[in-house]
């Protein structure tokens with residue numbers, strides 16, 4: 001019967017992530033490590049390390065709070081301040097958090113999430129929310145801000161111009177960092193970190209490739225849990241972790257160990273992830289012998305793009321700023337619909353033996369919700385696969401109703417002809 | 419319960435139980451695929467009790483004992499709570515099957531229940547091709563209509579009848595139940611005719627459903643199921659908005675339970691065939 005609990009055999013070393021991330025956030029309090037920047041969006045973290053500036057990503061911090069389902073309080077604070085319920089829930093968690101800090105209500109914040117006030121704010125403009133979010137933080141804490149405008153790649157022929165556009169802003173950012181730290185930018189350190197990212201990308205990519213095996217040795221959820229160091233920490237310990245991750249996944253693949261005892265349905269996920277429901281979704285799918293195999297979300301950062309010809313320049317260690325700029329031009333949000341269909345859907349569906357696709361259309365994030373129904377239609381028509389568009393949210397708990405989501409997922413699986 | 423003890427293999431029933439958010443439905447089929455009995459009762463706060471109750475109601479109607487149920491499929495939100503069930507299947511698949519039995523030519527289904535509205539696209543065998551649903555919001559559902567009827571101090575039936583006497587077009591622009599309710603109240607206080615408001619509410623439901631239909635792509639014929647398919651005002655508004663005629667069975671609310679019972683029969687036969 002479907003009621004019995006199914007075992008989800010997670011990649012064991014992902015248990016170390018929590019400690020790694022805890023240490024990373026503890027470091028934010030270490031004044032010896034330079035001033036602190038709160039970063040909105042996927043930012044060029046390598047550059048902060050080279051400037052001796054501590055930094056963390058506000059979305060990651062919001063997701064961290066949400067995985068333990070402690071986000072509601074911060075959302076309420078932000079909404080009471082006047083942010084509408086349609087505003088990105090990541091932004092509301094972080095702004096609510098910032099407001100509580102600025103008002104001296106830190107004692108109400110659970111200790112593990114506490115942070116020092118920022119000395120500066122950075123944002124990468126891949127989404128309009130990020131700019132306003134950055135403005136608000138800068139206002140709340142009365143600190144300087146720096147925004148890099150992302151290039152929207154409408155035409156691949158203009159690739160060079162777009163990358164140079166981002167790169168020129170990164171140069172300005174070097175000046176900004178030098179001004180605010182009073183120290184020269186460490187270009188040699190930048191090279192080291194970009195080289196580190198290349199090694200991380202190789203390990204990561206190899207582990208992800210192994211998920212083409214049936215049964216898959218690791219799930220998309222394992223990858224989601226594992227992606228933190230790659231996307232936000234980016235140091236030597238991160239590389240050590242990805243070597244372990246790759247080794248373990250390779251061993252499981254060799255031994256034929258899957259995530260599920262019986263893998264019946266292989267599902268692709270597209271869009272950001274409801275962090276507060278990671279466990280719920282994992283169990284819900286496992287109950288019906290379904291596993292999320294691959295996905296388009298943060299996995300791509302210094303992952304597929306970086307090694308494939310998708311990143312035309314590859315890793316150019318002689319020009320690290322260009323490598324970083326190119327990496328930022330590879331994000332899903334800044335791409336055309338047909339590019340997404342080809343690079344995000346075709347590749348995953350064909351290479352990972354996908355049976356059905358779930359497209360997350362978040363209630364409070366426009367970039368990820370954009371064109372979801374057109375994507376669904378095209379996947380149905382072109383690949384003859386069933387698609388579920390799930391309208392929930394990345395962190396706002398108000399939009400997720402377990403029974404409703406389970407019915408939709410079960411109905412999706414019922415339409416798979418097997 | 420011993421489900422294999424029937425001497426005569428033509429003796430026995432196949433049960434479909436649809437525990438919806440608002441009502442619980444049960445249908446019993448015999449081997450000839452004839453509906454022997456069916457029932458609809460409100461879903462109470464304790465689902466187990468509701469399920470016991472509907473089973474008792476069905477078996478009071480001149481049937482042999484409950485042991486004669488050969489296979490039972492449960493569907494709807496409460497599907498996991500039906501002890502009698504051999505299998506749980508979602509209402510999406512069950513509505514598609516139920517419609518296929520009554521209208522084999524159907525290509526698109528609109529099911530509006532108390533809490534959910536869904537549009538399902540099916541193939542010639544009644545298998546689901548794709549579906550879309552309203553998400554966590556009562557807009558465009560039976561509950562929405564009930565809230566509005568209450569604020570107009572009308573029964574659902576009265577509202578449906580009145581809406582068809584509307585003479586003047588007014589708009590209720592909000593699809594959100596809470597906002598629509600306050601819009602309705604302010605229209606009433608402006609002295610707008612109740613019939614015109616009722617018609618506007620039906621159009622607002624229709625808009626919502628048309629949006630869902632367009633997401634999936636309209637293929638004809640279209641069948642409507644669920645309790646709200648009995649609301650002539652809403653049906654007419656959807657027909658007008660899509661400019662089509664909608665097919666509706668005599669008992670649209672039972673469709674999910676009926677589909678579940680047909681799936682139960684099919685499963686039983688598959689299982690028997692595989693043993694033989």
Ligand SMILES: Nc1ncnc2c1ncn2[C@@H]1O[C@H](COP(=O)(O)OP(=O)(O)OP(=O)(O)O)[C@@H](O)[C@H]1O
Nearest residue numbers: 438439440441531532533534560644645646648649
């Ligand atoms: N005769 C009728 N005229 C108009 N509306 C009706 C009639 N009978 C039932 N309804 C409406 O149908 C709704 C219930 O439909 P149904 O039984 O299909 O819902 P459900 O299956 O319990 O809900 P869901 O599928 O959303 O979980 C109620 O909201 C009720 O207002």
Ligand code: SF4
Nearest residue numbers: 088127129365366367
């Ligand atoms: S709206 Fe979406 S893309 Fe923008 S910050 Fe929020 S989650 Fe990120």
Ligand SMILES: [Mg+2]
Nearest residue numbers: 438509531674
């Ligand atoms: Mg129903």
